[in-house]
Amino acid sequence: MDYVIEMLNIRKEFPGIVANDNITVQVKKGEIHALLGENGAGKSTLMNVLFGLYQPEKGEIRVKGEKVHITNPNIANDLGIGMVHQHFMLVEPFTVTQNIILGSEPKTKMGNINTKKAEKEIQELSDRYGLKVDPTAKISDISVGMQQRVEILKTLYRGADVLIFDEPTAVLTPQEINELMEIMRSLVNEGKSIILITHKLKEIMEVCDQCTVIRKGKGIGTVDVANTTTNELASLMVGREVSFHTEKKKAEPKETVLTINNLFVKDVRKVDLVKGLDLEIKAGEIVGIAGIDGNGQTELIEALTGLRKSTSGSITLNGKDLTNKSPRKVTESGVGHIPQDRHKYGLVLDYPIGANIVLQTYYQKPYSKASVLNYKEIYDKARKLIKEYDVRTPSENTPARALSGGNQQKAIIGREVDRSPDLLIAAQPTRGLDVGAIEFIHKKLIEERDKGKAVLLISFELDEILDVSDRIAVMFDGKIVANVNPEDTTEQELGLLMAGSQVSKAGESHDSK
Amino acid sequence: MTANNKLFGILVPIISVILGLIVGAIIMLISGHNPIEAYASLWAGAFGDAFTLGETIRRITPLILTGLAVAFAFKSGLFNIGAEGQVIVGWLAAVWVGLAIDAPMIIHLPLAIIMGAIAGGLWGFIPGLLKAKIGVHEVIVTIMLNYIALFSTNAIIRSVLTEQSTTTDHIAPTASLASEWLQSLTYFSRMHYGILIAVFAAVIMWFLIERTTIGYELKAVGFNQHASKYAGMNVSKNIILSMVIAGGFAGLAGAMEGLGTYGTISVMSGFTNLGFDGIAVALLGANNPFGVILAAILFGVLKEGAGEMPTGAGVPTELVDIIIALIIFFVASSYLIRWILLRFKKEGDK
Amino acid sequence: MMDLLQSIIPTVLFYSAPLILTALGGVFSERSGVVNIGLEGLMVMGAFVGIVFNLAFADVFGAWTPWLSIIVAALVSAAFSIIHAVASVSLQANQVVSGVAINMLALGIGIYLTKVWYGKGQTDMVQQPFYTQDLGFLANIPIIGPIFFQGIYVTSYVAIILAFVAWYVLYKTPFGLRLRAVGEHPMAADTNGISVTKMRYIAVLLSGALGGLGGSVFALTIVSNFSHSTIVGQGFMALAAVIFGKWHPLGAMGAALFFGFAQSLSVVGGSVPILQDIPEVFLLIAPYVLTILALAGFIGRAEAPRANGVPYIKGSR
Amino acid sequence: ACGGAEDEDNANEGNNGDGAANEEEAGDFSAAMVTDIGGVDDKSFNQSAWEGLKAWGEENGFSKGEGFDYAQSNDKSEYIPNLSRLVRDEYDLIFGIGFELKEDLQKIADQNPDTNFALVDDMIDAPNGVSITFKEHIGSFLVGVAAAHKTSTNKLGFVGGIDSPLINKFESGFIAGAKSVNPDIEIEVEYAASFGDAAKGKIIASTMYDNGIDIIYHASGGTGNGVFNQAKDIKQNDPDRDIWVIGVDRDQYEEGAIGDHNVTLTSMVKRVDVAVQEVTNQAMNGEFPGGKTLEFGLEEDGIDVATTNSEAMTEEIINAVQEWEDKILDGEVEVPQTREETEAFIDAL
C-alpha cells in the first residue's frame, strides 16, 4: 500500500492521563483524511506527536513506508510534514513574509535576510494555490482567514507534502470556509496529502476521503466517507445517538426589551465599524446576528456591554437608557454576556472556578457584606452551578485554567444565565466545542427564551444561526441590512445577504441618515 | 496535588536556605575561611545576647513593611521597584510631623505614622496613575521616582528642616516609637514598638487581599485586565489603589526608621536599600503576607548577624549578601528542587 | 552656543556610553523574552573584573590594558550571566527574581573578593584607564569636529557603533528575526524548528557581555577603581533606557544619550544664565523628571515583547 | 601596584581572626573605634584614624584585638550595634569617626557613663565624651594660597560633596585664601550632592576645566575620583597644559599620578591620626578631657599642607604658604568659616 503517513499503535501519556491509547492512523497519498473526536479525545495530541512536538511512549511512525523518529519539528519539516495549528503560531508584529521564512530564511551573501527573494517566492506560491496573501502585510493587520492562509503557506514554503490542519474552520466565516475547502482540494490535486481535524461533520462529508474516529484517547476505527452518514459519524464519535436539530417550540415574542437606535461605534483604530445600526429584540425571542467577521459585530457587542463607547445613537433596555454606561451599570441593568473570547474576557484563568462564578456579583449580598467576602456563600453557589451545568472539574477550587474549553464555557454560561438577565448576549458561544457541548448550550439558550428572556446570538456558524434563532438579523458593513425568518431562508440566501448584495435595502438605510 | 503543593511551598524555601548556607560555606572554604566559626559568629551576632536580639528585631521591622509593599503590588500584577523612594518620603514625612507639631502622644504619634504612610502612598500614586491612565511602565517610573525622592528629600532636610545641616533635630518624644522599656530589656538596643505595627500591617494585607472585595478586584486586575473590565471593575482605579497601598506600606517602613530607630532623618548619599531588600523579602515570602514576615526575619537575622563575622571569623560581611542572593536563586528556581524532591519521592514509593 | 555644545556633547558621550552598552544588552535579553533586572549586577561584575584585570596586568600589556580589560570583563560577565540564563530559561524561575538575585550576587562577590584579595573595601586606582583623544581626521572637520570628535573616548563611539550593529543584527539577520520571534511567540518559533532555549541563552549571554562591557567602560573612564559605590544605579538607568527606547537598539541609545544630556545639563546648567537662579535640587532631579514626562507625554504606551518574562514550557499554552 | 606600608598591614588582618598569641601582657587600658561607612581602608579619615590608633597600640605593645580594635560600619544603621558591641567588650575609650556618628555616639555615651567616648569631626555633649574637630578652614585657606600662586588663568574651582556647614568650611577657607593673595581670582563653586558620584565629579571637573579653570580643590570623597580622572585625562592628552587638583583629608598624591606627571598640586591633610593618638594617650594617662571640644589646627599638627609634589609645589609657593601660616598663627588673619564670614572677609580685603 502506498501510505504516505502511518501512525501505528501510538500511545502518549500525560501525567495522570492517557491522551492517546494505541491509536492507528494511515493516510494515503493524495487523500484528505479526517480525524474526528470529542473535545479532549486526543486529536491534537496525536498530531503533535506526528509533528515532533511530543514523543510517544509507544508506537511507530512511518513516512512513505520508512520508519522514522520525529524528535522535533525540524525533522517533521525535513520529512515533508507541515502543521497548521489549532491556535495560530504567528508572530503578530512580524510581516507575513517574516513569519513564513522564520527558521529557514534565505540569506544574501552579506548574511542578512534576503527579503526581496523571499517575498517573490511567497507571492508565487500564494498565486499557485490561490491563497491571496499579501507578503508585506503585518499579521496584526490581516483577517483571521488570511492568517490561516499564511499558516498554510508556511508549510508549503517548507516543501510539505503532508499538511495537518487542526480545527482550521473553527475561526472562519462561511465564505472563508468555502475558500479553504477549495484550497484543500487544489492542494490535493497538486499531489499533497492532508490530515484534517474538525468537529464539523458537514465538512468531513464535503471534502474528506477517509475519517478516523477517536474516542477518549482510543482509536475507534477508520471509515470511508463515501459510505457513511453524518449520523453514523456522530454516534461513532460520542458513542450514542446525537440529534442535530435542536428541538424547540415556536417563539412567543412579547414586549420589546432592547432597542438600538442609529448606533455608531468606532474600533481601536478610530474607524467607524458600526454605522447607524438599528435593532430591536423582544422578550421571549432569540435574535441571531448573521454576518461575516469584521462587519462590526465585535464593536456592537462591546458597545452593548459597555466595554466600548459609542459615538452616537442610543441603546435602550426596558425603556431605560443604557448608552455608554459602564459595564457594571449594564450588568446591573439586566444584561448577561457570554463573551466571544472566553480566555480574554470570560474568565480570570488563575482564579478558582468558584471565584469566577461571582465575577460580576462578588460585591453584592450574599457574596460579600461591607466589602468582606463570604466564601461559604460563594462556594455554595459555585457547587450548585457546577452541578446544574455539568461543569466537569475536580472541585470548585480548581483554577479555571485547568478546565477544558467546553467546561470553561459551561461555567460562563452557568454564571450568566443564573443571574437571570432580561437580555442575554451570546457571542460565538459554541466556538471550538464538540457536538455534545454544543447541544447542551443551545438547549440552555432556548430555555432562557422560554422563560421570557431576550437572547441575542452572534455567530459565524450559519448552521447555528439557522438552528437556534427565531429571527435572523443580517449584519453588513456596520448595519442590519435584512431581517429574515430562519424558516423561510436558506444558507445560500443568507450568504448573499451577508456579502451585502441586497442593493435596495442598502439604499433604504442610506435615506435614514 | 494541592496538599503536595502546600508541602512544596514550605519545603522549597527551607531547602533553599540550607543550600544557600552550604554554598556560602563552600565559598568560605575556598577563600580560606572557617565556615563553622563564621556561622557561629553570625549566630552570635544575631542572637548572642539581648542587645543583638533587640537590634535584629529592629532590623526586621522595616523589612517586613517593604516586603509587603512589593508583595502587595505584585498581587495586582505590578512591580514596585519604587519601595526605595517610598521609604524615603515616608521617613521624611514622619520625621517632619514629629518635629513640627506639638501635640499629646495619642495624637502626635499616630499622625506621624499616618503621614509617613500617606507620603509613601502618594509616591506610589504617581506611577499608579501614569500606568493606569497613560500606560507608562511602572518599573521605569518607580526607578525615576526613587532618585527624585532621594534628591528632593536631601534638599528638604537641608533647606527646610534644618539650616544647611545634614541631620535634623530629634523628633519630639510624643512622636517617638522608641520605648525605654524595650530598650532596657535589650541593653539599649534600638528595638521599638514598630515591630507590632509591621506585623499588624501584614495581617491587614492578608485580610485585604484574601477576605475583601477590594482584594478580589486587585487580584483579578493583576491576573486579567480584560476580564476585570468585562466584570465591571474599574481597572484604572485598582491599579492606582494597589500602588497607593503598596506605597503606603513602604512609607510606613520609612516612618519606622524615622520614628523608631533613628528619631531623625539625615541627608543620604545613597539609597537605604530597604526597598530593594523588600523585593527579595517579597519573593522569598512568595508574596504572601505571612511568608513575608518569615522572609524578613531570615534576612534580618542574616544581615544583623553578618556584622559579627569580620571580627569573629575574619569573613567579610558581604558573604551574607552572597548567601541571600543564592537563597533567592534557589527559591526562584524551585523547579529544580521540586524535581529533585519528586525523584526522591518516587524512589521512596517503590 | 558653540562653546556650550562643545562642553556638553563630550560629557553626554562619556556619561552615556556605559548606559548605551548595557542597555543594548538589555534589549537583546528582553527581545528574546527574558526580563533583565540584573543589568545593574552585570555592570558591577564588569566594573569589578575590568578594574582587577587592569590592576593585575597593566605592567604586562601596557597601553592595551584597558581594551583587554573590557574584553575580559565582557567575557566574565557573560559567564556570570549564565546563572540568570539557567534560572530563567532552564529552571523556569521568575525572571525578575533571578535578576534581583544577580544584582545582589554580583555586588556581594565583587566586594567579598576585593576584601579577600586586596584586604580592603576598595581597590587602588588603575594605572591604565581610558583616556580621551581626538579622533583622527574627523577631529579636523570644521564645526562638527570640535564638538563631536575632539577629546572623546573611543569607547563612546564603540558604544554608538555597537548600537547600529545591534540594530542590524536584530532587524536584518536571520539570527535577529529568530531572536525576536522567540520573545514574541516562543511556541511559534519552536514549531518552526527554532530552539527557544538556545536563542534565550545566547541573548542572556549577550546581555551579560554587553553589561560587562558597560560596567568596565564606566569604571575605566570615570571612576578608575572598584568599590561598593562604583556602580550605583547605572544598571537601572540602562534598564530605563531599554524601556524608554521601546526595546529598540537605536531607541535605547537615544534614551541613554538623553539621560546623559539631562545629567550634564544639571551640571552645566549652573553656568547657563537662565538656569542659574533655579535651586540646585531642581537641576538634580531634572533628568528623572524629564524621563517621566517624556514617557507620559510623547512616548506613551510602550509595548514590551509579548512573551517577555514568561518562561517557555514546551507543550503548554 | 601601589599601596603603602599601611595597606600591607591591612592585608594581613583578614587572617588573624583567632588573634595570635600576644607576646606582652596587655595593659589594662584599651581603645577602639567605629568607622563610618567606608571602613579603615577608605584612603581617607577612617584610614587615618586607624593608623593613629594602631600607632598608639604598637607603641604600647598591643596588637589588634588585644588592646585596640575597630568595628566597621557598612550602613548607618550599624553605628549603634558597633558602638554598643565595643562598650560591652569593655573598651575604655571608644572613637566614633565622622560626623555621621554624632547622634548615635551621643546616645551611647549617655547610656554608658562609665566609658569614655570621642567623636571626630563633630561635637558631642557629654561629660564622658570629647569632641575632636579640625580647623579645615585654615587648611583650606592655605591650599587656597597655594592655588592662587599656581594658577595662570586666575580661575579656580571648588567641588564639594554635600552642601553642608562642614563642607562650607572648606569652601570658605579656600576662597578666602585665594582672594587674600589675589582678589581678582574667580572661584567657581559646585556641589555634587553626593560623596560617591564619580561621574558627577567628572562632569563638573570637565566643565570647569573647559571654562578655563586650571586648579580644582575638591572636598567630596569618592566624587573626587572623577575630578582626578578628568584632570589626568586632560594631562594625558596635553602634557603641557597645566592642570591641577588639590586633594583633601589625606595626601592624595597617589591619585594624581599620570605617567611621569602628577596632577595633585597639594592636599589639605587632616591629621586624624595625630588627634586620635593624642587623645588616646591623654585618656590612658588619666587626663581624658571629658566634655571638652578639642580643635586641631596648625599648632597641634592637626592640619597640614602636603608638599609631596615637589615639582609643582615650588619653593616660592611653599614660602608663601608658610608666610600666611605665620600670619594666621599670629592672629593677623581670621579665617572665615561660613559663607557670610567669607563675604565679609572679602569685602574687607
Ligand SMILES: Nc1ncnc2c1ncn2[C@@H]1O[C@H](COP(=O)(O)OP(=O)(O)OP(=O)(O)O)[C@@H](O)[C@H]1O
Ligand atoms: N500538555 C498537556 N499536558 C497534560 N495533559 C494534556 C496536555 N495536552 C493535552 N492533554 C490532555 O490530553 C487529552 C487530549 O487532548 P487533546 O488536546 O489532544 O484533545 P483534542 O482531541 O485535540 O481536543 P479538542 O477537540 O478540544 O481540540 C486531554 O484530556 C488533555 O487533558
Ligand SMILES: Nc1ncnc2c1ncn2[C@@H]1O[C@H](COP(=O)(O)OP(=O)(O)OP(=O)(O)O)[C@@H](O)[C@H]1O
Ligand atoms: N499543560 C497542561 N497541563 C495540564 N492539562 C492541560 C495542559 N494543557 C492542556 N491541558 C488540558 O487540555 C484540555 C483541553 O485541551 P484542548 O486543547 O482540548 O482544549 P479546547 O477545548 O480545545 O480549548 P480551546 O477552547 O482552547 O480550543 C483540558 O482538559 C486541559 O486541562
Ligand SMILES: [Mg+2]
Ligand atoms: Mg485539539
Ligand SMILES: [Mg+2]
Ligand atoms: Mg479545541
